[in-house]
Amino acid sequence: MTDRETTAAERRAEELRRALNDANYWYYVRDQPRIPDAEYDVMMRELKEIERAHPELARPDSPTLRVGAEPADQFEKVRHLAPMLSLDNAFDPEELRGWQRRNARIAAEVEDAGYVAELKIDGAAVALLYEDGVLVRGATRGNGLIGEGVTANLRTIGAIPLRLRDEGEVPIPPRMEVRGEVYMTLSGFERLNERRAAEGLPTFANPRNATAGSLRQLDPRVTAGRPLHFYGFQIQLDPELDTTLPVRNQADVLELLAAWGIPVNPHRRLCDSLEEVLAYAEQAEQDRARLDYEIDGVVVKVAPVALWEELGVVGEREPRWAIAYKFAPDLATTRLLHIRVNVGRTGAINPYAVLEPVEIGGAMVKLATLHNFEDIARKDLRENDMVLVKRAGDVIPQVVAPLTEERTDQERYEPPTECPACRTPLEHPPDEVMVYCPNTSCPGRIYWGIVHFVSRGAMDIRGLGERTVQQLLDRGQVRDFADLYDLEESDLLGLEGFAEISARKLVQSIDEARARPFSRLLFALGIRHVGANAAKLIARAFGGVDGLLAASRDDIAAIHGIGDTTADALAAFLAEPRNITLLDRLRAAGVNVVEPVERAERQPFAGLTFVVTGTLPSLSRKDAKTFIERLGGRVTGSVSGSTDYVVLGEEPGSKAERARELGVPTLSEDELRRLAEERDATASDIEAEAREDSTA
Ligand SMILES: [Zn+2]
Known part of the structure; x- marks a missing residue:
């Protein structure tokens, strides 16, 4: 490797890192994506290859680290630059006023200094260490002095900049911690739990647990798959250095954090008085149900930083200048009117409570989950009981316990023995807590079935929420998956929340979803034990619906990675004529039933890098790029030591010269096609040989 090649690679890597970090900022922090995902992927792939070829060029701010590093054995202990303080709590206005009075005795100016009120997000506090603007370490709070180094995990969170933006007026300090909260959105949390349930994994109790658990994964690739976000709210300068801000x-x-590219929560208020803080907190408590993340209060800080030092810290742990004003407790008592059940998409019978409406944490609660019949029996919940209900922390309100002292003549609850939707006797697998309706064509399953069908990991039909699904079912416009594809704009206009544009958009996204790979459809069908992963393996093995329909139960079980349970469940599904009709109708509706061939299997240009320059006889520049990429090659903008071929057209300019300088071979358009054929032929030969070997 010559020095010049290394320099070229180094320059290109730096260029890519900048471009990718910038794209990330616009996507996660500003919510205004600037480049298409495909372009991002191409750049990411190029950077990965450069770093693989030149390991010495790896950098701590490289976006390639976002996909997750190798698993660790344990977390290192990390000492924070200064203790991460914990906040004292105030539970009512009087306690908050008491806090102000105590502070005023230390610094009288507090009375008129004003406050900043921020939402208190229920997540996990972390400290991100930036050196010269580059994220070099990230740690959990731990005991406040020492936390756990979870750098590799934090790097997977798109909202956390790997390198700060140095565009503002204030220079970035050479060494500082940015502190903030990692959290999971409620929608992300629900999807995560749905996915885990579908894969037979235990679900998380609430977003906070899921966040903490995700951060403490020894394998960062697991963390990378979790929907985590970040808001920064504090800067801790290195006390060893003489920096000020x-x-x-x-x-x-x-504002400073935002200028550096750190996401900050837009919900906050600079308040003149404590009364204004209280009004803001009251509003926040009412609005919390509309947020896509959990909050449990408002953090109130004395506004002027100058007063912070004067007010100081109690017992080295609690600052006097800040306090957490907690929302009202999230428990309430009310009457449990009825115990009802619904049927999940796998046939699981889910009991829930119909409550006398009660306000908890600013929201009216009418329904609560009861988990399963064993849980009801253990708590001995009875219809008409007064019960303790909890909401907050947990997404769905839950019934905690009955108030048995208020019980009169309520009778013990008897769980149903047959499905409420289709009257089929319920089954209770011996090793499970859930009971199931075994009828695969049970109409009760269809609601959750459709919710799953359109969800992100399945057919990914955007804009079709649960409320809309319910309305479509109620109006009889949709009775099964295939009906979705018959929906027209006019069908949607009468639905709650739909106007012309949203209706058109939904029809469009349903149309776009027709093209999803067959594996997605197979997963979307919601067949028991056929998770996303199994669906992929099966779709790849059979190539599409025709191959699958021709397969026997044993053919399915023979797929590497597919167990007997899955094979049995899928074979049972395919044995039902009703399901075959459904598949036929989906196909007739234009839904793709073919699994695209994995690119790696037929990529004569795999591993090759091309540069296209000048005007080609028949292909436009863009077509040439597409042609090369579809065959597995990569197209870059500039000729470097890692370029394999330069495709030359008329009037090629400086790139042709550069190719000559570096000794990179050049091709005409014709030669490019020939190269593809030659390499493809070689690839087929190798494939054929491999097949013969395996059958011999
Ligand atoms: Zn049923």
Whole structure:
């Protein structure tokens, strides 16, 4: 490797890192994607290859680290630059006023200094260490002094910049911690739990647990698959260095963080008085149900930073200048009117409670989950009981316990023995807590079936939420999956929340979803034990619906990675004429039933890098790029030591010269096609040989 080649690779790697980090900022922090996903993927692939070929060029701010590093054996202990303080709590306005009075005795200015109120997100606090603007370490709070180094995990979170943006007026300090909260959105949390349930894994109790658990994964690739986000709210400078920042108050801190590319929560208020803080907190408590993340209060900080030092810290742990104003407890008592059940998409019978409506944490609660019949029996919940209900922390309200002292003549609850939707006797597998309706064509399953069918990991039909599904079912416009594809704009216009544009968009996204790979459809059908992964293996093995329909139960079980349970369940599904009709109708509706051939299997240009320059006889520049990429090659913009071929057209310009300088071979358009054929022929020969070997 010559020095010049290394320099070229180094320059290109730096260029790619910048472009990818920038794309990330616009996507996660500004929510305004600037480049298409495909372009991002291509750049990411190029950077990965450069780093593989030149390991010395790997950098801590490289976006390639976002996909997750190798698993660790354990987490290192990390000492924070200064203790991560914990906040004292105030539970009512009087306690908050008491806090202000105590502070005013230390610094009288507090009374008129104003406050900054921020939402208190229920996640996990972390400290991100940036050196010269590059994220070099990230740690959990731990005991406040020492936390666990979870750098590789934190790097997988798209919202956390690997390198700060150095465009603002305030230079980035050479060494500092950005502190903030890692959290999981409620929608992401629900999808995660849905996916886990579908894969037979235990679900998380609430987003906070899921966040903490995700951060403490020894395998960062697991963390990379979790929907985690981040908001920063504090800067801790290195006390060893003599740096200062021009910030007067907490609002300045947040603005500074935002200027550096750190996401900050837009919900906050600079308040003149404590009364204004209380009004803001009351509003926040009412609005919390509309947020896509859990909050359990409002953090109130004395606004001027100058007063923070004066007020100081209690017992080295709790700052006097900040306090958590907690929302009202999330428990309430009410009457459990009825115990009802619904049927899940796998046939699982889910009991739930119909409650006398009660306000908890700012929201009206009418329904609560009862988990399963064993749980009801253990708690001895009875219809008409007064019960303790909890909401917050948990996404779905739950019935905690009956108030048995208020019980009069309520009778013990008897769980149903037959399906409420189709009257089929229920089954209770001996090693499970759930009971099931075994009828695969049970109409009760269809609601959750459709919700699953359109979900992100399945057919990914955007804009078709649960409420819409329910309405479509209620109006009889949809009775099964295939009906979705008959929906027209006019069918949607009468639905709640739909206007012309949203209706058109939904029809469009249903149409786009027709093209999903067959594996997605197979998963979307919601066949028991056929998770996303199994669906992929099966679709690849049979190539599409025709191959699958021709397969026997044993053919399915013979697929590497597919167990007997899955093979049995899938074979049972395919044995039902009703399901075959459904598949036929989906196919007739234009839904793709073919699994695209894995690119790696037929990629004569795999591993090759091309540059296209000048005007080609028949292909436009864009077509040439597509042609090369479809055959597994990569097209870059500039000729470097890692370029394999330069495709030359008329008037090629400086790139042709550069190719000559570096000794990179050049091709005409014709030669490019010939190269593809030659390499493809070689690839087929190798494949044929391999097949013969395996059958011999
Ligand atoms: Zn049923």
